[in-house]
Amino acid sequence: MNYISTRGTPERLHFCDILLEGLAPDGGLYLPEFYPQVDEPTLNRWRQVYHQQGYAELAFEVLSLYIDDIPASDLRALCAKTYTAEVFGTGEIVPLRHLENNIWLEALSNGPTLAFKDMGMQLLGNLFEYELARRGETLNILGATSGDTGSAAEYAMRGKKGIRVFMTSPAGRMSAFQQAQMFSLMDDNIFNISIAGVFDDCQDMVKAVSRDLDFKRRYKIGTVNSINWARLLAQVVYYFAGYFQATEPLDSNQAKQVSFAIPSGNFGNACAGHVARMMGLPIAKLVVATNENDVLDEFFKTGVYRVRSSADTHETSSPSMDISKASNFERFIFDLLGRDGEQVKRLFADTLQQKGSFDLSMSSAFDDIRLRYGFESGKSTHSNRLDTIQDSFERHAMMIDPHTADGIKVAREHLQNGVPMIVLETALPLKFSQTIVQATGKEPDRLPKFEGLENMPRRVTAMAADVQAIKTFIAEHCCEV
Numbered sequence: 001m002n003y004i005s006t007r008g009t010p011e012r013l014h015f016c017d018i019l020l021e022g023l024a025p026d027g028g029l030y031l032p033e034f035y036p037q038v039d040e041p042t043l044n045r046w047r048q049v050y051h052q053q054g055y056a057e058l059a060f061e062v063l064s065l066y067i068d069d070i071p072a073s074d075l076r077a078l079c080a081k082t083y084t085a086e087v088f089g090t091g092e093i094v095p096l097r098h099l100e101n102n103i104w105l106e107a108l109s110n111g112p113t114l115a116f117k118d119m120g121m122q123l124l125g126n127l128f129e130y131e132l133a134r135r136g137e138t139l140n141i142l143g144a145t146s147g148d149t150g151s152a153a154e155y156a157m158r159g160k161k162g163i164r165v166f167m168t169s170p171a172g173r174m175s176a177f178q179q180a181q182m183f184s185l186m187d188d189n190i191f192n193i194s195i196a197g198v199f200d201d202c203q204d205m206v207k208a209v210s211r212d213l214d215f216k217r218r219y220k221i222g223t224v225n226s227i228n229w230a231r232l233l234a235q236v237v238y239y240f241a242g243y244f245q246a247t248e249p250l251d252s253n254q255a256k257q258v259s260f261a262i263p264s265g266n267f268g269n270a271c272a273g274h275v276a277r278m279m280g281l282p283i284a285k286l287v288v289a290t291n292e293n294d295v296l297d298e299f300f301k302t303g304v305y306r307v308r309s310s311a312d313t314h315e316t317s318s319p320s321m322d323i324s325k326a327s328n329f330e331r332f333i334f335d336l337l338g339r340d341g342e343q344v345k346r347l348f349a350d351t352l353q354q355k356g357s358f359d360l361s362m363s364s365a366f367d368d369i370r371l372r373y374g375f376e377s378g379k380s381t382h383s384n385r386l387d388t389i390q391d392s393f394e395r396h397a398m399m400i401d402p403h404t405a406d407g408i409k410v411a412r413e414h415l416q417n418g419v420p421m422i423v424l425e426t427a428l429p430l431k432f433s434q435t436i437v438q439a440t441g442k443e444p445d446r447l448p449k450f451e452g453l454e455n456m457p458r459r460v461t462a463m464a465a466d467v468q469a470i471k472t473f474i475a476e477h478c479c480e481v
């Protein structure tokens, strides 16, 4: 399988060439040259694979269609090492549970950091370690986080040979649980850096370091952001696993199609659903759910993609969806526009830069969004999420987190008769207990392994929002150069 950029540069690369990369050199995102097609016999075989051999083996089947530069036995071992009941809590890895009527919840958040980012990031950690060892290289991962991404990255990379993680976060701005989760890590290769500032200050520091190409090369600086193709690819697998579970048993009169509702921010999760659908998984609708930061909902309803300023980006009770632009969105637009890289480049590099928006409402592609690609959308407000959390608790005795609540609220507006609707559960309530208490008056349940987490010893360095300071810190603590 070859990979191409969404902005039309003719270069063709293999999986391991892009594994450790972010953007393509032309500013685009990487996508496979085509989507391998999964026909019905294969789908039936994969169903057996999932039920009889497990999620890791299903992951191997999906991944091996996209990865031809890692020997099959190694890839299979990497999947088996990643998707274990020990790490993800159950043998199903992504168990489905029934909510009401035709609505199901697919649990993607039983990994180490209790959010769905573990699904992609845990595999990435093992792939990075494997590929770096094969090349005899090391990597220093520099990142900025306001919560879920940073902790998922740290838990994926902890203890990995040849990798160090330098994770900046805005001092005092993450939830108590999120801080405790990150700062209690004692692994030698993990460095928490608490910045006196807001998230944008952290992000700016990371960008400034990455722009210093000499420094970047010398200290082998890399990232693990949400545009990484390997992360996205790993997420394709649970769409298949969700489908198999919702259409069981096979020989009943049940629907042969399912829909998904996806709490969305940077569009990584939804884009993985798009890839699964393009491969031939029978998905009726992909319902994109946003919070008050409704860049995506606006696009899917009107055809206008308008990025927001930071002043226009709201802090909400589903903070992992508080985005000003959706960094994976360009991938879908590339497919929508018939993979015309020149046109994508004009839209993202020119029109968006100059005007802050582009408009496809008059394009013939606009109808394709719904009719051909199955995308629909909706949004929730804080009070919608509180109502949904309270309602699920009172009627179903189920505690759900605010991101999943957004998905359920929007899912209910897009139900079709006879088509199971699978809402992706992207985090556990424990991570966002303040909102849960506000909605239900009760603290969320705490797994025994998280007892007393907030009182554990902490390993964190406080720093001013100063680019030179972080460069010095990296130089002192990085993998040997």
Ligand SMILES: *Cc1c(COP(=O)(O)O)cnc(C)c1O
Pocket (backbone or CB within 6 Å): 115, 116, 117, 148, 149, 226, 263, 264, 265, 266, 267, 268, 269, 270, 320, 321, 403, 426, 427
């Ligand atoms: C990251 C995240 C999202 C948004 O996912 P995208 O792939 O960025 O669209 C939703 N919910 C939770 C809990 C997250 O951590």
